[in-house]
Amino acid sequence: MDLGIERAVRAAALDYLSEVVDENGVASWQAMKSFVIGEERVNLVGSGNGIFKPRQLSMPISILTAAPRSGSDPPYDDAVSVDDYLLYRYRGNDPDFHENVGLRKLWTTGLPLIHFHGVDRGRYVPSAAVIVHDDPGALTFSAGLVPLEAAGPTFDAGSLDATQRSYQLRSVRVRVHQQSFRERVLKAYRGSCALCRLNHLELLDAAHIIPDGRGGMPIVPNGLALCKIHHAAYDANILGIRPDLVAEVRADVMAESDGPMLAYGIQALDKTKIWTPQSAAAAPDRDALDERYEEFKAAS
Numbered sequence: 648m649d650l651g652i653e654r655a656v657r658a659a660a661l662d663y664l665s666e667v668v669d670e671n672g673v674a675s676w677q678a679m680k681s682f683v684i685g686e687e688r689v690n691l692v693g694s695g696n697g698i699f700k701p702r703q704l705s706m707p708i709s710i711l712t713a714a715p716r717s718g719s720d721p722p723y724d725d726a727v728s729v730d731d732y733l734l735y736r737y738r739g740n741d742p743d744f745h746e747n748v749g750l751r752k753l754w755t756t757g758l759p760l761i762h763f764h765g766v767d768r769g770r771y772v773p774s775a776a777v778i779v780h781d782d783p784g785a786l787t788f789s790a791g792l793v794p795l796e797a798a799g800p801t802f803d804a805g806s807l808d809a810t811q812r813s814y815q816l817r818s819v820r821v822r823v824h825q826q827s828f829r830e831r832v833l834k835a836y837r838g839s840c841a842l843c844r845l846n847h848l849e850l851l852d853a854a855h856i857i858p859d860g861r862g863g864m865p866i867v868p869n870g871l872a873l874c875k876i877h878h879a880a881y882d883a884n885i886l887g888i889r890p891d892l893v894a895e896v897r898a899d900v901m902a903e904s905d906g907p908m909l910a911y912g913i914q915a916l917d918k919t920k921i922w923t924p925q926s927a928a929a930a931p932d933r934d935a936l937d938e939r940y941e942e943f944k945a946a947s
């Protein structure tokens with residue numbers, strides 16, 4: 648086993664992935680599935696397999712956590728240990744299955760690999776990972792996770808102290824949750840603002856109906872695709888959305904007189920029907936809308 652090659656390919660892979668993720672840290676399957684080093688194309692993932700080893704290496708280069716199946720499911724989580732490691736389940740129940748053996752070998756070298764966390768079909772948040780513990784009794788490996796941009800190509804998780812480690816793991820998890828919610832909500836709304844139909848992804852947000860700070864779940868029925876202006880207006884109770892999917896503009900804002908943004912961007916939406924997904928599973932939750940609309944009325 649040539650550790651020099653193992654190390655070089657992993658460093659190049661981390662470097663490659665940090666180039667192909669979008670501004671939210673998400674990579675498409677197409678972009679992340681392989682990369683070229685020298686004259687060689689190296690695969691980074693198998694066909695949906697959890698633990699993957701490319702033919703050029705002797706140990707796995709990636710582990711993968713699948714995206715939730717449906718938009719109304721909460722994002723799937725690998726468990727996290729009390730000391731802030733990702734707990735990654737063995738493939739199957741046999742500790743001696745070759746893929747589990749591969750990860751165990753990697754653990755003894757301290758070399759990094761990539762963790763791909765699915766946020767939607769064909770969309771993943773990659774992060775740098777290092778296996779730090781093997782628990783055959785529980786059929787799990789523990790891994791430290793670090794966001795790609797914090798890891799750099801010479802990533803050495805062994806050098807992280809406990810505070811840094813829990814901070815880095817939290818950063819990865821926050822990103823996974825936010826991007827999972829964003830990707831699924833924007834897809835359900837076909838990339839358009841529910842209020843004005845603006846369809847530029849870079850100007851759209853996935854808004855929570857019930858904010859996450861108040862227990863609102865990161866699931867599509869608690870989401871609305873809104874452009875930046877309408878997201879801010881909704882959060883500020885300038886705009887409300889009734890449970891029957893009709894938008895209302897606060898009375899004092901309706902009485903204002905100002906330029907075209909106010910007239911066409913806000914006031915014109917008063918008493919208009921919002922646009923929502925056809926499928927009942929993705930449509931906004933009426934109870935959540937009702938609760939939020941009561942708050943809007945109280946602010947009026």
Ligand SMILES: [Zn+2]
Pocket residue numbers: 840841842843844845873874875876877
């Ligand atoms: Zn809008």
